[in-house]
Amino acid sequence: MKSQQHRRILGVAPAMLAFGSIGLTLLLALWGTAEATHGSTFINLASTTGLSVTHNGAIFTQGGIGAGTGNFDPFLTLSPGGNANTEQGYNTTSPGQFDEQFGGDRTHPIQAAAIPSVDIAGTRYRVILLDANDQGAEDFMSIDTVKVFLDDQNNLHQFNNATNTFGTDNSSPAALVFNMDANCPGSDCVLLMRSQTFTPGSGVSDISIALPDSIFPPECFYGSQTCNKW
Numbered sequence: 530m531k532s533q534q535h536r537r538i539l540g541v542a543p544a545m546l547a548f549g550s551i552g553l554t555l556l557l558a559l560w561g562t563a564e565a566t567h568g569s570t571f572i573n574l575a576s577t578t579g580l581s582v583t584h585n586g587a588i589f590t591q592g593g594i595g596a597g598t599g600n601f602d603p604f605l606t607l608s609p610g611g612n613a614n615t616e617q618g619y620n621t622t623s624p625g626q627f628d629e630q631f632g633g634d635r636t637h638p639i640q641a642a643a644i645p646s647v648d649i650a651g652t653r654y655r656v657i658l659l660d661a662n663d664q665g666a667e668d669f670m671s672i673d674t675v676k677v678f679l680d681d682q683n684n685l686h687q688f689n690n691a692t693n694t695f696g697t698d699n700s701s702p703a704a705l706v707f708n709m710d711a712n713c714p715g716s717d718c719v720l721l722m723r724s725q726t727f728t729p730g731s732g733v734s735d736i737s738i739a740l741p742d743s744i745f746p747p748e749c750f751y752g753s754q755t756c757n758k759w
Contacts, residue, residue, distance in 0.1 A: 538660040538662060539605040539620070539657055539658065540602050540603035540657070540734075570713045570714055570718045570719070572589050572718060574589060574591035574721060574722045574723075575591075575669060575721040577591075578727045579592050584709065584718065585707070585708070585711055586743075586744075587654075587707065587741060588649065588739040590736060590737045590738075590739070591736055592727070592734075603636075604620045604637055604638075604639040605618060605619065605620040605635075605636050606630040608628060608630040613628075616628040620637060621637075621638060621684060621685050621686060622637070622683065626686060638759045640756065640758075640759055641679060641745050641749040641756055641759065642749045642753040642754075644745075645751045646742045646751050649739060652741070652742075653741075653743075654742055655739070655740045655745065656737050656738070656739045656740070658734035658736070658737050658738075659736050659737075661735045663724035663725055668724045668725035669721070669722075670722050671721055672719070672720040673719050674690070675708075675709040675738065676693065676707065677706050677708075677744070678704060678705055679703065679746070680695075680698065680701070680704065680758065680759055681701055681758055681759070682699060682703075683759040684697070685697055685703060693705050706744040706745075707741075720736075722736055723735075
């Protein structure tokens with residue numbers, strides 16, 4: 530993801546706060562490069578407001594709702610600092626491995642059962658939001674990798690992006706249940722977006738990703754007390 534020295538915040542809407550203490554861990558990894566690779570397949574949300582693109586069963590949508598910490602529950606915040614052109618990270622327990630920002634519960638594991646399902650045209654989805662919180666002269670950004678893992682551990686570390694494994698995982702490895710790059714030529718899909726022109730400033734989400742409810746185990750419905758995955 531292209532950086533302009535400001536925080537990226539991933540979260541869920543207010544109703545998505547977790548129930549109970551038994552959880553399913555959802556780990557979402559964002560990986561970025563300064564420029565999209567030539568020949569990539571593009572998910573283009575950068576041309577106009579309100580665009581939606583369906584890819585690999587998920588719906589990627591440009592557009593914002595109130596997304597400040599008072600409006601949704603952040604589970605991953607990236608803040609590389611300096612003049613970095615890329616940033617990467619995933620939600621887990623402190624300390625982070627990459628550009629994750631902890632403190633104020635801005636980055637933490639999230640239970641699968643804590644993400645509400647919504648109905649879109651008769652199909653159930655779970656929705657996550659991105660507030661890029663970007664400033665500066667250049668507002669074009671790319672998100673180069675989005676991966677969603679489910680595991681029975683909530684404190685995974687030592688992520689290897691090439692092998693999709695975590696060095697601290699136990700004998701039941703994390704399952705990769707969504708990969709934006711799947712079914713793309715050369716396994717390379719790039720989401721294009723603008724962080725200021727359409728939804729400027731902090732406190733408003735820039736894009737949403739509606740993940741198919743079917744990728745979540747049936748026992749991990751919203752509010753479940755028996756879901757053991759994160």
